[in-house]
Amino acid sequence: MNHKEYEALVKQVNQYALEYYQFDTPTITDKQYNDYYQQLKAFETKNPLLINPESPTQKVGNEPRKDLTQFNHKIPLKSLANIYNYEEFMTFYERMQKQLDLSEIELSIEPKMDGLAVALHYEKGQLKVAATRGNGVTGEIVTENIKTIQSLPQQLKEPITIEVRGEVMIRHSTFQKISHLFVNPRNAAAGSLRQLNPEITAQRELDIMIYAGIYPGIKTHTAMIRFLAKQGLPVCPDITACTVPQDIWRAIDVIEGKRAIYDFDIDGAVIKANQLAAQAAMGETAKAPRWAAAYKFAEEEVVTRLDDVEFQVGRTGVITPVAQLKAVNVSGAMLSKASLHNKDEIERLGIEIGDDIVIKRAGEVIPKVVRLAKKNNKQNPILFPTQCPCCESSLIQLESEVALRCTNTQCHDQVIEKIKHYVSRNAMNIDGLGESIIEQLLMEKLVNNIPDLYTLTKDQLIRLDRFAEKSADKLITAIHASKTCDLEKFIFALGIHHIGQVTASILAETYQTIDAFLAADYDDLCNIYGIGKTVAESMKVELSNPTFINQVIQLINLGVRPSYKTKTITGELSGKTCLITGTLAESRYKVEARIKENGGRLVSSVSKQLNYLIVGDNPGSKLEKAKNLNKKDAEIQIITYDELNNKLA
Numbered sequence: 001m002n003h004k005e006y007e008a009l010v011k012q013v014n015q016y017a018l019e020y021y022q023f024d025t026p027t028i029t030d031k032q033y034n035d036y037y038q039q040l041k042a043f044e045t046k047n048p049l050l051i052n053p054e055s056p057t058q059k060v061g062n063e064p065r066k067d068l069t070q071f072n073h074k075i076p077l078k079s080l081a082n083i084y085n086y087e088e089f090m091t092f093y094e095r096m097q098k099q100l101d102l103s104e105i106e107l108s109i110e111p112k113m114d115g116l117a118v119a120l121h122y123e124k125g126q127l128k129v130a131a132t133r134g135n136g137v138t139g140e141i142v143t144e145n146i147k148t149i150q151s152l153p154q155q156l157k158e159p160i161t162i163e164v165r166g167e168v169m170i171r172h173s174t175f176q177k178i179s180h181l182f183v184n185p186r187n188a189a190a191g192s193l194r195q196l197n198p199e200i201t202a203q204r205e206l207d208i209m210i211y212a213g214i215y216p217g218i219k220t221h222t223a224m225i226r227f228l229a230k231q232g233l234p235v236c237p238d239i240t241a242c243t244v245p246q247d248i249w250r251a252i253d254v255i256e257g258k259r260a261i262y263d264f265d266i267d268g269a270v271i272k273a274n275q276l277a278a279q280a281a282m283g284e285t286a287k288a289p290r291w292a293a294a295y296k297f298a299e300e301e302v303v304t305r306l307d308d309v310e311f312q313v314g315r316t317g318v319i320t321p322v323a324q325l326k327a328v329n330v331s332g333a334m335l336s337k338a339s340l341h342n343k344d345e346i347e348r349l350g351i352e353i354g355d356d357i358v359i360k361r362a363g364e365v366i367p368k369v370v371r372l373a374k375k376n377n378k379q380n381p382i383l384f385p386t387q388c389p390c391c392e393s394s395l396i397q398l399e400s401e402v403a404l405r406c407t408n409t410q411c412h413d414q415v416i417e418k419i420k421h422y423v424s425r426n427a428m429n430i431d432g433l434g435e436s437i438i439e440q441l442l443m444e445k446l447v448n449n450i451p452d453l454y455t456l457t458k459d460q461l462i463r464l465d466r467f468a469e470k471s472a473d474k475l476i477t478a479i480h481a482s483k484t485c486d487l488e489k490f491i492f493a494l495g496i497h498h499i500g501q502v503t504a505s506i507l508a509e510t511y512q513t514i515d516a517f518l519a520a521d522y523d524d525l526c527n528i529y530g531i532g533k534t535v536a537e538s539m540k541v542e543l544s545n546p547t548f549i550n551q552v553i554q555l556i557n558l559g560v561r562p563s564y565k566t567k568t569i570t571g572e573l574s575g576k577t578c579l580i581t582g583t584l585a586e587s588r589y590k591v592e593a594r595i596k597e598n599g600g601r602l603v604s605s606v607s608k609q610l611n612y613l614i615v616g617d618n619p620g621s622k623l624e625k626a627k628n629l630n631k632k633d634a635e636i637q638i639i640t641y642d643e644l645n646n647k648l649a
């Protein structure tokens with residue numbers, strides 16, 4: 001897109017937005033609108049100086065209708081950042097981990113209603129004002145229309161003053177009666193809510209679901225929803241909270257599975273940091289909160305035949321089933337493969353080879369199989385291999401895992417994936433080693449494993465068809481430059497299962513040298529703040545694997561020097577371990593941050609080595625445990641929040 005085309009598209013999309021938001025008469029689908037919007041965004045990212053302030057990307061929502069009374073929201077109703085696939089979800093999750101400096105974040109997951117957002121103000125329990133979201137800052141007053149909603153109480157159970165937010169919608173069963181007037185329930189809801197005549201609104205039988213409240217003294221989003229329900233408000237259904245990314249993703253899946261069952265339209269799932277203190281700590285950008293995101297369902301689902309299932313081996317040796325499909329057009333692309341995740345997933349889907357299945361593409365990634373469309377009569381179950389599809393060695397299944405693994409460290413496909421990971425940008429950042437070059441190096445037997453990279457010579461490279469003198473020089477230089485590296489990048493580069501960048505950095509901070517890292521013991525690992533059993537388990541497996549250890553030693557012998565840059569903090573708590581139990585007068589994240597600023601190190605459980613136990617209201621079993629240890633020979637200092645503050649003052 002050139003600048004002229006960009007300007008034209010801004011105008012065009014603004015016109016669509018006007019039709020959509022102001023007149024409730026869209027002329028294009030939401031998907032098309034979003035595609036245009038993304039095109040604008042892509043251009044603006046590349047050409048920040050050319051951004052037109054009128055571009056729809058620069059506004060929160062759209063302008064309120066002039067003939068309705070305007071209302072200024074004290075706390076803006078911001079839109080949410082969209083995510084379309086697991087990768088984007090993980091980016092969101094990892095950003096939260098970094099910002100909150102926690103290894104696990106509790107997130108709430110709930111259906112994303114496809115309706116119209118409103119803010120309702122109750123004073124002493126009475127509904128006083130209802131306003132549409134409008135552009136997020138200024139909305140329109142629609143109190144009389146909102147009062148026509150049967151399920152919404154005009155009087156709460158308690159005489160509290162509170163602002164609540166919800167989504168106004170029309171149920172499918174109701175929409176059938178007026179479907180001749182509107183293209184979809186969302187437009188019907190918008191058109192009916194922004195009516196000048198409440199009598200017409202009343203005939204349309206609007207409904208509402210409340211998804212947020214602004215009220216003091218409540219600690220989590222899920223507790224807030226329970227509180228709102230207790231006040232008699234109709235709340236968003238099926239809200240859950242999980243901490244492990246896989247569980248969160250599964251919860252999103254469950255909501256997507258219910259999409260066809262709900263009597264109202266949903267277009268995704270909303271995920272939020274469940275702790276309100278975490279939300280406050282993360283804050284917001286001008287457009288959207290940092291602590292929430294909307295996972296948008298891909299719009300196009302197509303039916304095709306499952307021809308076969310192939311098995312691939314990944315970096316950590318995990319065997320993944322890949323569906324081979326009768327080629328089919330999805331959103332303009334011909335597709336013949338879809339991911340099937342694992343054995344449990346296949347059982348859940350209940351599919352066999354030859355069945356017609358529904359696939360769906362989420363964002364750019366390869367599509368996934370959503371459900372069975374039509375069973376064929378032949379019995380042709382999907383059989384999992386007992387041998388690695390690449391190297392034919394026997395597969396094993398680790399305790400506590402669904403996945404099958406190939407444990408052959410020479411397995412060709414695995415080695416390629418391992419090297420790709422090792423040289424990647426967030427790991428050792430060795431430029432110029434793309435997949436096809438790695439493939440060639442393996443073919444020519446110049447490289448069999450990661451350490452071999454460091455023995456490559458310029459002469460060897462020049463003999464390959466892809467290299468000239470200069471490019472060979474460049475690659476050799478890049479490989480050697482990687483020898484001086486950060487310990488955390490090196491730990492991440494080793495590609496241990498479950499050790500991502502955040503975990504690698506925690507491990508580097510804890511162990512500080514590669515020798516100490518290699519000597520890590522299981523109980524110590526479990527006791528590190530931010531490290532879970534899963535990581536400890538995975539580390540235990542690798543650290544007792546002689547091939548892994550040998551490889552690391554080889555790398556060191558070849559001159560790789562991972563070093564930890566000590567962020568020496570000399571503070572009141574320097575070198576001391578700390579643990580918090582119970583509720584503090586201040587958000588836990590802030591207290592933890594202060595402990596770290598003062599040189600303290602957080603641990604996750606009470607042991608003899610603990611220096612300080614900071615005790616708040618309603619302390620848990622940790623306090624008992626510390627007292628018991630102190631009766632023996634421990635010297636844990638048990639202090640209150642105030643005492644901690646005095647210490648750090």
Ligand SMILES: [Zn+2]
Nearest residue numbers: 388391406411
């Ligand atoms: Zn293998």
